[in-house]
Amino acid sequence: MSDYDKRTTRILVEVDGYTWRVHGRRHGIRWHCHLVELVGHLELDRPIDQSLRDRIRTALAKALELDESEIARITADLILT
Numbered sequence: 148m149s150d151y152d153k154r155t156t157r158i159l160v161e162v163d164g165y166t167w168r169v170h171g172r173r174h175g176i177r178w179h180c181h182l183v184e185l186v187g188h189l190e191l192d193r194p195i196d197q198s199l200r201d202r203i204r205t206a207l208a209k210a211l212e213l214d215e216s217e218i219a220r221i222t223a224d225l226i227l228t
Contacts, residue, residue, distance in 0.1 A: 158210050169182075183227065
């Protein structure tokens with residue numbers, strides 16, 4: 148894989164009983180999220196705090212078979228509920 152992949156990848160991960168579709172791609176040495184959207188019929192009943200974003204990042208790293216350090220942090224403004 149090149150250092151900059153122009154193709155957006157979409158990955159579904161489950162965190163705390165919610166399903167999240169994560170859109171992103173590799174840029175340089177890290178994988179970056181562009182959008183994280185809540186999918187399904189459940190409404191989010193908790194705040195989008197750093198802990199939740201870290202659990203999504205951990206699930207994403209596992210799904211992509213990458214070390215968590217290879218996934219850029221997910222900021223709150225990337226989350227769509």
